[in-house]
Amino acid sequence: MTAPTTSPGALLTLQDVTIAFRTSRGEVPVTRKVSFSIGRGERVGLVGESGCGKTVTGLSIMRLLPMEVARIHGRIDFEGQDLATLPERQMRAVRGKDIAMIFQEPMSALDPVFTVGTQIAEAWLAHQKNGSASEARERAIKALAQVGIPLPERRFDEYPHQLSGGMRQRVMIAMAIICEPKLLIADEPTTALDVTVQAQIMDLLRDLSERTGTAMLFITHDLGVVAETCTRMLTMYAGEVVEDAPVDNALMRPRHPYTSGLLRSLPRLAERHARLSSIPGRVPSPTGMPAGCRYRERCEFAEAACTAEQILRPVAMAGELPRQARCVRADELELRGAVS
Ligand SMILES: Nc1ncnc2c1ncn2[C@@H]1O[C@H](COP(=O)(O)OP(=O)(O)OP(=O)(O)O)[C@@H](O)[C@H]1O
Numbered sequence: 006m007t008a009p010t011t012s013p014g015a016l017l018t019l020q021d022v023t024i025a026f027r028t029s030r031g032e033v034p035v036t037r038k039v040s041f042s043i044g045r046g047e048r049v050g051l052v053g054e055s056g057c058g059k060t061v062t063g064l065s066i067m068r069l070l071p072m073e074v075a076r077i078h079g080r081i082d083f084e085g086q087d088l089a090t091l092p093e094r095q096m097r098a099v100r101g102k103d104i105a106m107i108f109q110e111p112m113s114a115l116d117p118v119f120t121v122g123t124q125i126a127e128a129w130l131a132h133q134k135n136g137s138a139s140e141a142r143e144r145a146i147k148a149l150a151q152v153g154i155p156l157p158e159r160r161f162d163e164y165p166h167q168l169s170g171g172m173r174q175r176v177m178i179a180m181a182i183i184c185e186p187k188l189l190i191a192d193e194p195t196t197a198l199d200v201t202v203q204a205q206i207m208d209l210l211r212d213l214s215e216r217t218g219t220a221m222l223f224i225t226h227d228l229g230v231v232a233e234t235c236t237r238m239l240t241m242y243a244g245e246v247v248e249d250a251p252v253d254n255a256l257m258r259p260r261h262p263y264t265s266g267l268l269r270s271l272p273r274l275a276e277r278h279a280r281l282s283s284i285p286g287r288v289p290s291p292t293g294m295p296a297g298c299r300y301r302e303r304c305e306f307a308e309a310a311c312t313a314e315q316i317l318r319p320v321a322m323a324g325e326l327p328r329q330a331r332c333v334r335a336d337e338l339e340l341r342g343a344v345s
């Protein structure tokens with residue numbers, strides 16, 4: 006068992022969560038023993054290259070994986086309930102109310118034949134026993150205003166195609182926050198938007214979290230987004246969490262060579278004169294995972310000890326907040342951070 010970094014009063018704790026898909030070749034695990042916690046009101050970034058298991062981890066918390074082929078092993082504790090095994094009927098009461106999710110492409114989640122206002126109101130009504138249509142309308146207009154949509158009464162009656170991409174993403178956020186969820190999962194929420202709009206949406210999400218106390222899990226490739234928005238950062242590699250640290254520590258003094266590699270391949274955070282370098286090699290596929298450290302074949306610091314299984318273990322130095330890394334050399338290596 007690997008110990009998660011438990012935040013005091015944790016809202017969500019994943020404990021040894023392994024997600025596997027049934028395929029013609031049998032059950033294939035795509036994540037392995039993922040453990041982490043999110044505290045109330047905390048904003049956590051989940052980063053890693055494509056295929057590392059970020060989306061499936063987010064979907065497992067919402068239990069939105071295709072359950073006919075997916076299996077969730079381990080425990081997903083949310084306020085004392087295990088979401089991995091909660092009956093679907095009870096899960097429906099949690100989904101959208103206590104935990105909400107927004108995705109990269111808002112059009113796929115909005116229905117083109119209903120006005121945006123109706124859809125936001127519906128998201129609220131779905132979780133009320135005796136909600137009236139007039140109160141739902143009022144709340145939807147308030148939510149539209151909260152996400153920075155001008156003239157919300159007028160926008161209420163518009164259809165998704167009448168809005169810009171940025172506005173549609175704001176509508177998605179309004180739908181996600183209308184029930185005042187305790188946790189919002191955002192999976193690449195700005196990738197489809199242009200750069201200025203991206204920054205506005207990220208500012209909006211951070212402000213909402215600060216104002217309402219909603220905890221957020223940001224799934225992203227973009228370490229710049231994490232630097233500006235989050236308090237903690239989880240790095241995933243090949244289905245495993247390899248580093249879990251307060252965001253400043255993770256960015257300035259990474260303890261896992263993979264986190265350091267990601268930082269060096271990022272233009273905005275890399276040192277001004279440092280040369281950009283992408284990490285050589287690629288993420289191994291779920292059916293071809295190497296034994297021992299999964300990163301060792303790409304790691305410039307690999308040594309014989311790396312062929313042994315590594316665990317996520319505490320690596321905080323004196324005076325540092327709790328942090329963990331899955332690297333046998335974590336205490337000894339001087340790794341480059343964003344500014345070093
Ligand atoms: N329905 C599925 N059936 C089988 N394998 C799947 C399924 N969904 C995802 N996977 C596999 O799970 C692994 C993790 O995928 P995931 O989408 O979580 O990666 P990601 O980190 O979100 O990547 P990206 O940054 O590209 O979004 C990948 O190897 C992917 O092929």
Ligand SMILES: [Mg+2]
Pocket residue numbers: 059060061
């Ligand atoms: Mg993804």
